[in-house]
Amino acid sequence: MQEKGLTETEIMEIISGKVKSDFTYDSGRILSSMCSKPDRLSMKIYSMFLEKNLGDPFLFPSCKFFEEEVVNMLGELLSNKKAAGFIVSGGTEANILSMWVAVKNSSVKKPEVLAPETVHFSFDKASSLLGFRLIKIGLNDEFQVNVNEMKKRLTSNTVAIVGVAGSSGLGVVDSIPELNELAEENHLYLHVDAAFGGLIIPFLKEEGVEVPDFDFKLSSVSSITVDPHKAGFTPIPSGCILFKNKELIEDFGFEVKYGIGETYKQKTLLGTRPCAATIATWAALKHLGKNGFRERVKYCLKLTNYFVSKIKNFDRVKLVVAPQLNIVGFKTVGLGESLVVKKLREKGWGLTLYKDFIRIILLPHISFQNLEEFLHDLKNILRGLRK
Ligand code: 0PR
16 A cells, blocks of 8 residues: 555546456346346435345444345245345355255254255355265256255265256246245255346346246245345345244344344344345336336346247357347357357457356346347357358
8 A cells, every 4th residue: 555645636647547457238248147237216316225234233324224125025925925035145145144054953963955966056165065975966858956866865874855946057047836845845045046146037037938946935944045136136245045934033033132122033144244235126127117027037037038939040159048038049060169258358248158158147238229230249249150
């Protein structure tokens, strides 16, 4: 740190120079992100409450109100008005919390958790932190978890099973109804990672798109991760962990012994927590309403169908699987996907290679015009590489 502080102008100059190299949602050229441009009002509100700490209910009691309201709104959307939970820093913290509760609520000495191969790497972090063995289960032809294989891997040490509702790579929704049966028969904790799908699937179903049930409608679902900062159009950080009911987390937590005489249990990984993000999340959900989400999801569906209809006819392009949600994975047969991505990035497209395929996530910051331009560039790049 330097002795004398810089002026506001100097600081702004340095920052604007640096952020120039970043992609922006406004350009419509970010094609691989699970996040989108936050709702305008939620960004304004975020900047107004930066000093508030959700981790200090004594000083900032209103924060609790906003957190509870968000939990209630998301719980109701996911078929459970009795859901309990927390606004957390994102899907990673939500998934870690679910596993923390599952392990703590069991008396197994060497706990094991079964999850699909496609599970997000936050479960590897949870396994490393909490000391359970994470067993990854293979997939069926639809890239969903192979439930029979999962059944075979159950042992007396299994404490939880995990399903994904919108996998990170392809947006695949596992057969959560079958996992629900498995959990019910074996009295297991069932966690559903709907970090991305949680705010999309309920509205896709309204449009008649066939997606498996995935939420608390299924009686043995113990917890769900749903991230407002992904398809909920809120500023980062905003994740949410929902538990089936408050009894499930009653014994869990760490006592806070200071305050105004009463003690309470803190049940999140973080202590000091950004309440600005929680109030902004509350504002986004209230401001958009179900109609706002419906419209956005309908638009994403149109974009996805359009993109798929076009790319299907491209020479040497192969879809990995027919998309269930608004995520499309494709391969460029014989033309090296990493080289194709490199060339697309040179053309100013913000996209990444997901393992061995190109992942496109169709969200409202992308216009049909953007897609046309992208398809045009892709076609030219593929043509150039074939020569
Ligand atoms: N669950 C699922 C299904 C996810 O896709 C993700 C994130 C998480 C949990 C974790 O959420 P947080 O990142 O909010 O903790 N998936 C993003 C993705 O695959 C995360 C990401 C983004 C990873 C950029 C790497 C990266 O470079 O897009």
